[in-house]
Amino acid sequence: MASITLKRLTKRFANQTAVAEMDMEIENGKFVAILGPSGCGKTTTMNMIAGLESPTAGTISFNGKDVTAMPATQRGVGFVFQNYAIFTHMTVDQNLGFGLDVRNVPKPERDKKVTDMAAFMALEHRLYQKASGLSVNELQKLAIGRSAIVEPSIFLLDEPLSNLDAAFRERMRSELRLLQRRLKQTMVYVTHDQIEAMGLADKIAVMNLGVLQQYASPQDLYANPANTFVAKFIGAPSMNIISNEIICASGFGAKDLIGFRPENVFFGKPGVGDISFEAQVTFVEAVSGRKIVHLDFKGEEVLAVLGRHVSTTVGQKVTAVVSRTDCRSFDSTTGKAL
Amino acid sequence: MTEAPVQTELKRQQIKMANWFTVPSHVLLAFIVIFPLIMQVYISLTWWTPMDGEPWYNAYMSFSWFDNYIEIFRDADLWAAIWRTLLFVAICVPIEFALGLLLAMAFYEKVPLQNVLYSVILIPMMVVPAIAGYTFYLIFQQTGPLNILLSSVYPGAMEINWLNNVTRAFAAVVIADIWQWTPLMFLILYAGLMSVPDDQMKAAALLGASGWQRFTKIAFPRMKAVMTIAVALRLIECLKIFDPIFVMTKGGPGVATQSVSLYLYKQTFGDNNWSYVAAIGLAILILLSVIAGIILSRSAKSAAAQAKAA
Numbered sequence: 001m002a003s004i005t006l007k008r009l010t011k012r013f014a015n016q017t018a019v020a021e022m023d024m025e026i027e028n029g030k031f032v033a034i035l036g037p038s039g040c041g042k043t044t045t046m047n048m049i050a051g052l053e054s055p056t057a058g059t060i061s062f063n064g065k066d067v068t069a070m071p072a073t074q075r076g077v078g079f080v081f082q083n084y085a086i087f088t089h090m091t092v093d094q095n096l097g098f099g100l101d102v103r104n105v106p107k108p109e110r111d112k113k114v115t116d117m118a119a120f121m122a123l124e125h126r127l128y129q130k131a132s133g134l135s136v137n138e139l140q141k142l143a144i145g146r147s148a149i150v151e152p153s154i155f156l157l158d159e160p161l162s163n164l165d166a167a168f169r170e171r172m173r174s175e176l177r178l179l180q181r182r183l184k185q186t187m188v189y190v191t192h193d194q195i196e197a198m199g200l201a202d203k204i205a206v207m208n209l210g211v212l213q214q215y216a217s218p219q220d221l222y223a224n225p226a227n228t229f230v231a232k233f234i235g236a237p238s239m240n241i242i243s244n245e246i247i248c249a250s251g252f253g254a255k256d257l258i259g260f261r262p263e264n265v266f267f268g269k270p271g272v273g274d275i276s277f278e279a280q281v282t283f284v285e286a287v288s289g290r291k292i293v294h295l296d297f298k299g300e301e302v303l304a305v306l307g308r309h310v311s312t313t314v315g316q317k318v319t320a321v322v323s324r325t326d327c328r329s330f331d332s333t334t335g336k337a338l
Numbered sequence: 339m340t341e342a343p344v345q346t347e348l349k350r351q352q353i354k355m356a357n358w359f360t361v362p363s364h365v366l367l368a369f370i371v372i373f374p375l376i377m378q379v380y381i382s383l384t385w386w387t388p389m390d391g392e393p394w395y396n397a398y399m400s401f402s403w404f405d406n407y408i409e410i411f412r413d414a415d416l417w418a419a420i421w422r423t424l425l426f427v428a429i430c431v432p433i434e435f436a437l438g439l440l441l442a443m444a445f446y447e448k449v450p451l452q453n454v455l456y457s458v459i460l461i462p463m464m465v466v467p468a469i470a471g472y473t474f475y476l477i478f479q480q481t482g483p484l485n486i487l488l489s490s491v492y493p494g495a496m497e498i499n500w501l502n503n504v505t506r507a508f509a510a511v512v513i514a515d516i517w518q519w520t521p522l523m524f525l526i527l528y529a530g531l532m533s534v535p536d537d538q539m540k541a542a543a544l545l546g547a548s549g550w551q552r553f554t555k556i557a558f559p560r561m562k563a564v565m566t567i568a569v570a571l572r573l574i575e576c577l578k579i580f581d582p583i584f585v586m587t588k589g590g591p592g593v594a595t596q597s598v599s600l601y602l603y604k605q606t607f608g609d610n611n612w613s614y615v616a617a618i619g620l621a622i623l624i625l626l627s628v629i630a631g632i633i634l635s636r637s638a639k640s641a642a643a644q645a646k647a648a
Binding site: 050051052072073074075076077078079081083085087089098099101102103146147150 | 537538540541542543546547551555556
């Protein structure tokens with residue numbers, strides 16, 4: 001168990017900055033997701049925490065102890081690769097015991113730990129089979145078990161669910177969460193899938209273009225995005241962001257960007273202080289249990305998520321209403337929340 | 339369903355036609371492989387040599403049954419050459435393998451000037467073996483660069499004639515072979531090492547495996563096939579060693595560096611024992627076929643076992 005502290009962590013490749021001055025504190029025992037589009041520097045950040053890449057500048061500390069110069073072999077970090085990196089030429093037993101074997105753990109102790117871990121991961125019936133014959137589900141458990149057996153203080157997972165199909169991914173997501181509760185370890189999870197991050201993590205670090213955009217709890221990210229990038233990236237469908245020059249709502253700066261979630265839009269009569277505008281329905285997507293209504297408002301596309309029973313037809317003119325408390329405003333030049 | 343007989347008829351015709359198309363290559367194969375082989379068997383049962391003044395098809399005039407084959411077992415020089423060649427192989431191949439592997443491991447992590455070093459290491463392999471042999475012949479001369487170099491660090495002048503002494507001449511030939519063929523081992527083993535999944539090596543490192551453990555536990559088991567190929571290639575080539583020895587020592591001093599190939603060459607062009615050489619060649623062919631057959635069936639079995647396990 002350990003906390004992780006990143007201070008002004010920077011990684012530059014030849015002429016490109018992959019991670020820029022990242023400051024982050026991951027508390028002991030927390031499940032933290034690093035979320036961002038591909039190329040945002042999330043994997044580089046994790047590789048630096050693991051010691052697979054050395055930072056250009058800045059420091060990494062575990063439990064307050066600086067480990068920036070420590071080689072990967074000695075950091076005691078559990079790492080689950082995207083493709084699991086199972087040693088397919090070995091048996092399940094050899095895979096699980098690998099970390100113990102390279103440390104020359106005495107045989108009785110080693111065998112006991114391997115048997116216990118195999119039981120914990122429900123792999124005991126496969127113990128003496130070649131790892132190449134396992135299913136994806138078992139490979140993932142083996143990858144986690146292999147890292148967990150040496151009792152790492154920190155667990156890093158690199159998109160462990162991304163090569164599973166959708167139905168299976170959902171099941172593995174809940175299994176992962178349960179696993180983290182049982183192992184009680186600090187876990188850092190890299191993903192580009194916001195649903196995964198929102199569902200699993202205690203806290204999410206959103207990254208874009210090498211820069212940490214916001215580091216907060218999933219609810220906080222959803223309700224109070226720090227800037228327009230986070231606002232757009234979190235939530236599906238993403239937040240509507242329209243310039244106040246178009247919407248002309250009072251109480252906001254004339255040039256501010258007004259953001260509101262499609263889930264907070266409804267049709268009907270505005271109450272006191274509500275923001276409302278006339279718009280035309282251009283397209284309706286019926287997604288299980290709800291409708292995503294595309295509206296045209298002075299040439300801007302605005303999305304509204306409504307209940308299945310609300311009747312809307314294409315071409316219909318509606319009055320869209322949003323409560324003022326559901327609106328967020330952003331600076332029009334920096335995109336920062338106001 | 340009704341089309342099936344038509345299809346098989348068509349297929350039969352196609353196969354027939356395909357057979358006709360392969361006739362030229364069959365004829366070619368017969369001329370370059372089967373015909374010489376029959377010729378060899380025929381000559382090996384006679385005392386024929388071109389010096390007889392008779393064309394080879396008249397060799398039956400000196401028919402000798404299996405005398406040539408019996409001679410093989412009595413020929414101490416041949417057996418000495420065989421043992422010498424095996425010793426040569428037993429020294430060269432393991433050293434070349436070890437050096438090639440060490441170089442490949444050194445190149446696994448990025449080293450400065452990697453591409454330049456890579457090219458430099460591969461140069462010996464590109465040199466024509468006879469030229470390489472001649473270069474070493476010059477290096478090992480009494481007034482050669484090796485002695486000059488040694489004289490500069492050794493008290494007194496170095497005036498050893500390296501190729502004049504039984505042990506030193508053998509060592510010189512071994513050194514020449516290692517110099518020339520370690521690069522091939524390196525090339526093959528490096529390619530094998532590069533094909534080991536990077537993630538697995540990283541995963542092993544994160545599990546606490548040292549650099550050496552990563553190689554022995556992850557990389558080497560995955561390189562078995564490549565290692566086998568590299569060693570097999572060098573074994574075959576090394577057993578046939580001829581050019582550098584011919585240029586450097588002509589098999590001397592005495593017979594100290596005489597390999598099987600060199601012995602056969604001397605029997606053919608020195609002693610004109612053409613029929614005897616034909617018999618030896620055939621015996622070696624049969625022996626190697628048996629050995630290769632055993633190895634192949636074994637590796638096929640283990641491959642099948644592996645496939646079953648996977």
